[in-house]
Amino acid sequence: MGLDDRKLAVLRAIVEDYVATQEPVGSKTLVERHQLGVSPATVRNDMAVLEEEGYIRQPHTSAGRVPTDRGYRLFVDRLSRIKPLSPAERRAIERFLVGAVDLDDVVHRTVRLLAQLTRQVAVVQYPSLARSKVRHLELVPISTTRLMVVMIADTGRVEQRLVELPAPVPADDVTDLRRLVNEKLVGSQLAETPPLVQALVDESAPRLRPAMTTLSTVLLETLVERHEERLALAGQANLTRGGLLDFQGSLRPVLEALEEEVVLLKLIGETEPSTTRVLIGDENEVDNLRAASVVSTGYGPGSTIVGGLGVLGPTRMDYPGNIAMVRAVARYVGELLAQN
Amino acid sequence: MGLDDRKLAVLRAIVEDYVATQEPVGSKTLVERHQLGVSPATVRNDMAVLEEEGYIRQPHTSAGRVPTDRGYRLFVDRLSRIKPLSPAERRAIERFLVGAVDLDDVVHRTVRLLAQLTRQVAVVQYPSLARSKVRHLELVPISTTRLMVVMIADTGRVEQRLVELPAPVPADDVTDLRRLVNEKLVGSQLAETPPLVQALVDESAPRLRPAMTTLSTVLLETLVERHEERLALAGQANLTRGGLLDFQGSLRPVLEALEEEVVLLKLIGETEPSTTRVLIGDENEVDNLRAASVVSTGYGPGSTIVGGLGVLGPTRMDYPGNIAMVRAVARYVGELLAQN
């Protein structure tokens, strides 16, 4: 494990060159491009050690070296500093996000912005319902036995569901139902509503009981259990950059994984708060994405986190740059949400 | 132009074989696989004519023949019968679509179903707002100067927008506003609302005038002018089937085109009612999709049309099969919508 400073410098140089050129890098070109102050032969010795330790490998005997997942990991953890954004990028972010009129708009703009800045596939999770509070519940009668439930969350998210009532409910009763659910649920965290919803049924007048029961089932189902999470995706065309070299020639598995919302949520769904997470190659547990890396972070108004966002690309990506972008975009989005 | 029956049969055989095998088809294999009742030499003569007329071409001298866009066009128009669905497919459609709880659900299930059945990229347009009628407008006060406008359309579509009011509006006034907009707009076709919305401003009491003006602007903006159209996409991974042979080796342009909602809408946005539209290769006007074909149709409850859906794939696709699928799915979705 004894990697002295120069060996680390060599690894850094290899990663940087490989990311830039997309070609295995050899000892000679390495000393030419970076001022390592030693000869190619020395670098070769260092490379041999790095290879033994599993940080780099040779695609075939007598080709240059390529970083392994482990090498990228070391690079990200210890050898790179987050690249500050250029003024142009900073401006792009601001310009892109002002003028968003509602949450949908914010999410869509964000995901496109991120895809454009990083030139990778971008993913943005809508603010998680589980982390949202109920701001208002509206019941709109569609017919006497049909109700449209519209839930507005404090994060700006709006969900609706059609409810089929067991029996006709007069308009006055709908008013009562509306008052009751709002009194009870507004302001509460969605993840914690189940007991409240249950109480709602227990406490409501017998007259309202059947309707309330149905309503509560739907509320629980839609808002808490079911496909509560949504996300937006952009920049899939970026996967085709770098010819077919990345992803060993087949985009298939990657495209398939991108169609699975569950998979993506697991990847960018925030775990630890406010740090930027980097998953490199094998580290993520999706088989189809063994050749991909993910950079993600949480976002939200102020210091709270309501959802995740990130980018996905080949392991051979510009980590410092992408990490910087993801963070910056997350911060801007957070500010935007805080304003509402 | 004089193509006798046998020449047409040869063309049909070429298309079918090429679609199935993905390889240029020669005269000998053709007579072996189809009972044409003539010798390879004769077929060769016919092929020469077909080539002269532009229906087929040779990738290189002395290879087999491949249909041109023009050849596919003739095939679709005159040489193919729509393939009836297999019972399994029929069942798959039914099973997939029952249990959809709301419009979002219907659209998502539909697009996945279509992608799975056809093994192509599927696109489903949400019911167009322009073709929807207003069922209900809800105004939810978020704060004294903020209003959430929720519009529920008869097609099940729900749109919301945040409105920033010029001055605080008391709760009673909100009630009045709600009553007014609903009285005026419910039941009207969205495309025809602009004059109604204008009238709304003119007729409202001076006290409500400022709020109503803002409200009307937003209504017009969101519901009529702006991104009124939405769509869902699935099956992009299917583009990678057939190796890199389709799309001459580069998915890039296709993936890019698929990210442009406007482009897709133009492709599947219905024009003539209720017919199935087939655009082959060059026929569609998007440069990036010159190598792709689109099969699309309109759908809606009963005989009205509220949106479009379709599939996109290489020109070398199973037209009869895909046409059948697209039609069948559109019909089922229409029935589903009619039930609501």
Place this chain on the structure above:
DNA sequence: GACTGGCACTCGCTACAGTCGAGTGCCAGC
């Protein structure tokens, strides 16, 4: 002891030649 220059070796890439065979166009004959 660490670094360096030199050297033999590996091996993928490219170019080139040769062969194979699927497929064609044409033509004479039925």
Place this chain on the structure above:
DNA sequence: GCTGGCACTCGACTGTAGCGAGTGCCAGTC
């Protein structure tokens, strides 16, 4: 008008050879 036959084309594949980038190792130097 169809057919069998035939010469021809040309891409795909195979094998060989040379090139060159890159390596590992070793002996020599500071």
